Amino acid sequence: MRGPSVSDNAPQPPQVYRSMGEILMCLRPAVEQHLPLRITFGQQGPQFQSFIVQLDEAKGLIALDEFVPSEGERLLEQGLPFLVDSFHDGIKVTWRSEQPARRGELNGTRCYWIALPSALTYHQRRNAYRVKLLLNRPAKAQLLQGSDQLQLQGQLIDLSATGCKLRFPGNVTHLLQPGQLIQRFTAELPIGTIEAAVNIRHVACLSRLEYSDVGVSFDNLSGADQRQIERFVYQLQRENRRFE
Structure with a gap:
């Protein structure tokens, strides 16, 4: 099978x-x-x-x-x-x-x-290796749209060269829809701050409305940012394997 x-x-x-x-x-x-x-x-x-x-x-x-x-x-x-x-x-x-x-x-x-x-x-469907962030390395993340349209603050849960999963407190399913383009995503990582536009892939509210998980893919990521993320993912991949 x-x-x-x-x-x-x-x-x-x-x-x-x-x-x-x-x-x-x-x-x-x-x-x-x-x-x-x-x-x-x-x-x-x-x-x-x-x-x-x-x-x-x-x-x-x-x-x-x-x-x-x-x-x-x-x-x-x-x-x-x-x-x-x-x-x-x-x-x-x-x-x-x-x-x-x-x-x-x-x-x-x-x-x-x-x-x-x-x-x-x-x-x-995924063709890029995705790593979960180590528990001792939490990363803050934001989704911003316009000046006051959308301002969500949460955490980065996992990361690949093509996208990531975010977690936000509460139920955000009424704010985000699959296929929606968000103008600004930022995440604070040890390698520096990642900033890019992202496409919403899926949104789900978990644990009886306590938090929501949001899958996104990067949109028009620059070559320099792409290489930076790939190096960081590779580093995390090695660390996760040692941790396991």
């Missing part, structure tokens, strides 16, 4: 998995890393967020957390089909749910049981 075990950094074409073992292997990161799911009703319908709170392999079921916004639960209870997207480490996992959901409860909290998909699409 090639897909969840891929170790190189080359982008891979999308692959469709149909065996139970492959499907469970693709879904486990969403449970173990508490990854947000993007749920869409209809091709151009509203989008909602949820999490996988349990995988019941014996019964072939997935327990979904409460939806954000909660309006999504009404659509779910109507039995409407929906599309699910999950993103992590440059990998996109997608499947479609056609069967009605069943309302339930786990640990005193409402959940919704849905059937495990009979097939899902696994797509490794």
Whole structure:
């Protein structure tokens, strides 16, 4: 099986998995890393967020957390089909749910049981090595748009030569949209301050609205800045391997 075990950094074409073992292997990161799911009703319908709170392999079921916004639960209870997207480490996992959901409860909290998909699409899209910043090396980051349009301050979580992941306190999903160009991104690193325009790739609000993770790609990075970031990523890559 090639897909969840891929170790190189080359982008891979999308692959469709149909065996139970492959499907469970693709879904486990969403449970173990508490990854947000993007749920869409209809091709151009509203989008909602949820999490996988349990995988019941014996019964072939997935327990979904409460939806954000909660309006999504009404659509779910109507039995409407929906599309699910999950993103992590440059990998996109997608499947479609056609069967009605069943309302339930786990640990005193409402959940919704849905059937495990009979097939899902696994797509490794990143072609640049990305490193997580060491815990003893936090980096401040900002997104700025115009003089007072947008001013977000948070932290840089990981970095590659082509983009990075940012974390901001609270829910910023209403401020940022995939595909949006932000005029000014800055991050304070040991090598100096990085400053560039960035494209928003994905936005997710985590841990019950306590913080949001934002994936961005650099836009028209200068050659000097590109080389500076590549050297820093290589240095971090070596340090992370020693740390591990």
